[in-house]
Amino acid sequence: MSFDPVKFDPAQALALAHATFEIEAAAVLGLKNRVGPEFARAVQLALNCKGRVVVMGMGKSGHIGRKIAATLASTGTPSMFVHPAEASHGDLGMITAADVLFAISNSGEVQELTSILPAVKRQGVPLLAMSGALQSTLARHADIVLDSSVEKEACPLNLAPTASTTAQLALGDALAVALLDARGFKEEDFARSHPGGALGRKLLTHVSDVMRSGDAVPAVGRRTGFTELMREMSNKGLGAAAVVDDERRVLGIFTDGDLRRLIEKGVDLRASTAEEVMHPGPRTLRSDALAVDAVILMEQYRITSVLVVDDQGVLCGALNSNDLLRAKVI
Known part of the structure; x- marks a missing residue:
């Protein structure tokens, strides 16, 4: 033909x-x-x-x-x-x-x-x-x-x-x-048969799968000086640092955004301690939460970093939006 x-x-x-x-x-x-x-x-x-x-x-x-x-x-x-x-x-x-x-x-x-x-x-x-x-x-x-x-x-x-x-x-x-x-x-059942897909990643990936842990988590004590606080943030590259007590329970967080706001206000930071500049009572997640919950939390409160704690409020990890992007959760 x-x-x-x-x-x-x-x-x-x-x-x-x-x-x-x-x-x-x-x-x-x-x-x-x-x-x-x-x-x-x-x-x-x-x-x-x-x-x-x-x-x-x-x-x-x-x-x-x-x-x-x-x-x-x-x-x-x-x-x-x-x-x-x-x-x-x-x-x-x-x-x-x-x-x-x-x-x-x-x-x-x-x-x-x-x-x-x-x-x-x-x-x-x-x-x-x-x-x-x-x-x-x-x-x-x-x-x-x-x-x-x-x-x-x-x-x-x-x-x-x-x-x-x-x-x-x-x-x-x-x-x-x-x-x-x-x-x-349910969606969770569908995700289990599609672990390689976008939905599978969102519904099967937990915070513990993508968070930073151990020495990779930026954390300082409440009486840590501002210079040491900034050094910890720079070395760990999270864009934030947790402020913890002697038992590593989370007291607050200090972020790049907090730094910019304090500079704009003309605050003399050289003599400040971590406790004086931190944002108290930060948003946290449990390690067994879904990674997509971290996405929702970040979007809802317009934040880029989240601290991860256990049921006693002890710091055990941290993650930011880049970690979630690498895991293809967002």
């Missing part, structure tokens, strides 16, 4: 794009009127599953099935994709009676799927089907059928799976959303 660039019609391409959006949007909205009690039964079936939801599909339905399996697995429903052609050559052994088979086929007559149905039924595996043909072989063998039928494909030839795969994807997403809600799935 050859392509003549001279005959390409940009207006026709744009018109087809608009038509595709309209047809696929109508296909998704059409599901709303067909989703009923059988959808709730499908959710209940997956909730009761002691094993995994095993998704199968051939061709474009297989690609959609892989995405659905991934969405289910990442939202609290153990799931995996098994290729039906490979299933008939040994991979069927991956499916147990504790699982639920979720088979996807628009026609419901895909030979690779229908040929393994007897073996699946003999194992007593519940069969959930998604099909656009409710009288098909797949639908007749299924315990529950989700209707994913569409009036027409977006393809001008009405051949390439387009609207039908969009409907399958939307129906699979609806199933995953209903399941995560029924399971009480």
Whole structure:
């Protein structure tokens, strides 16, 4: 097949794009009127599953099935994709009676799927089907059928799976959303299955993971002279220093901002002690707090450094906005 660039019609391409959006949007909205009690039964079936939801599909339905399996697995429903052609050559052994088979086929007559149905039924595996043909072989063998039928494909030839795969994807997403809600799935649960993502970092990273500790924490006693206080701040590079008592309980904090404000007021700092220039009762966090709590605290009070204390108020760490940036929490 050859392509003549001279005959390409940009207006026709744009018109087809608009038509595709309209047809696929109508296909998704059409599901709303067909989703009923059988959808709730499908959710209940997956909730009761002691094993995994095993998704199968051939061709474009297989690609959609892989995405659905991934969405289910990442939202609290153990799931995996098994290729039906490979299933008939040994991979069927991956499916147990504790699982639920979720088979996807628009026609419901895909030979690779229908040929393994007897073996699946003999194992007593519940069969959930998604099909656009409710009288098909797949639908007749299924315990529950989700209707994913569409009036027409977006393809001008009405051949390439387009609207039908969009409907399958939307129906699979609806199933995953209903399941995560029924399971009480929270942001923290999502983060645990996405530790490498931004949400995972925000919800799984604790203050103890990013804070400075030991000698890296700038701290001075209450009677420390101003010169020594500034030396401690400069050496540790936090932009602040904690002022502590003899048991290292936090009394106050002195920051770069405090220094600028005192200079603007014309205060003679040379004879001052740390206790005289510190800001008493500073905002603090526990080491087991989430790092995102430090972000919230800094934004709320417009500060750039936070001291970390234990339950007795003893200094055990410190962090600033740069530490949080390096950890990619912000």
